[in-house]
Amino acid sequence: AAALDHFDRALTLLGGSRGRWVSAARAMVASSRTMLLWELGERDRAEATMAELAATPPGAWYELRRRAVRLLRAYRLDDDRDLPDDDTLIDWAKGLLRRNHPFPDMALLAWVFERRGDADMVALLLGELAQRLPVPYERLVLMYPSLDPWLGPRLADLPAEPEL
Known part of the structure; x- marks a missing residue:
């Protein structure tokens, strides 16, 4: 729960800030938060954050983060059909x-x-x-x-x- 609070606070602090590094930080925090939700078995909350991740900017690094979340989601659901x-x-x-x-x-x-x-x-x-x-x-x-x-x-x- 404490880790989720830290992720939520980080996302709030990043808020409406702009810039390439802010986008990267926001994507890192959002993907890490989503992975933590999946790991904690918080399926509904994790699913709700998947759209945030789909909206991250294009690029190889962002794609790696999206893939990691998709893989963990499949594992936690014990279902690889969406991969x-x-x-x-x-x-x-x-x-x-x-x-x-x-x-x-x-x-x-x-x-x-x-x-x-x-x-x-x-x-x-x-x-x-x-x-x-x-x-x-x-x-x-x-x-x-x-x-x-x-x-x-x-x-x-x-x-x-x-x-x-």
């Missing part, structure tokens, strides 16, 4: 593979591919994710505890990295 076709999701995966810190997006995308029966994509994405976690998984998953029942066992089952 794009596999070819589009493969393009999303290629984009994530170019990023240094792709959590939670890469995990959520692996979940979608598992639902759709693509074990090769799941293995690729989880293998890459395991190598790119910026902090230990146990700390990182505190931000997205709903992912742990699905992601934790899969990461634990990955083969150990060979020692060089």
Whole structure:
């Protein structure tokens, strides 16, 4: 609840301010707030904020934020039908593979591919994710505890990295 209050206050402070950085800050706060609502299981409130996100400016960074929210929404609803076709999701995966810190997006995308029966994509994405976690998984998953029942066992089952 405290985090939501902080997000609401930030959005109020940004209010009618203008400028490129203000737009970016507003989009970051709005998408983070929406993801928190989904993570908290506040479905109605989260759905109500989806239109805000659709109205964020065009551009690659904004699109990454919108995709992250769409992936978390699908995961929390246990329904991937509103997500794009596999070819589009493969393009999303290629984009994530170019990023240094792709959590939670890469995990959520692996979940979608598992639902759709693509074990090769799941293995690729989880293998890459395991190598790119910026902090230990146990700390990182505190931000997205709903992912742990699905992601934790899969990461634990990955083969150990060979020692060089």
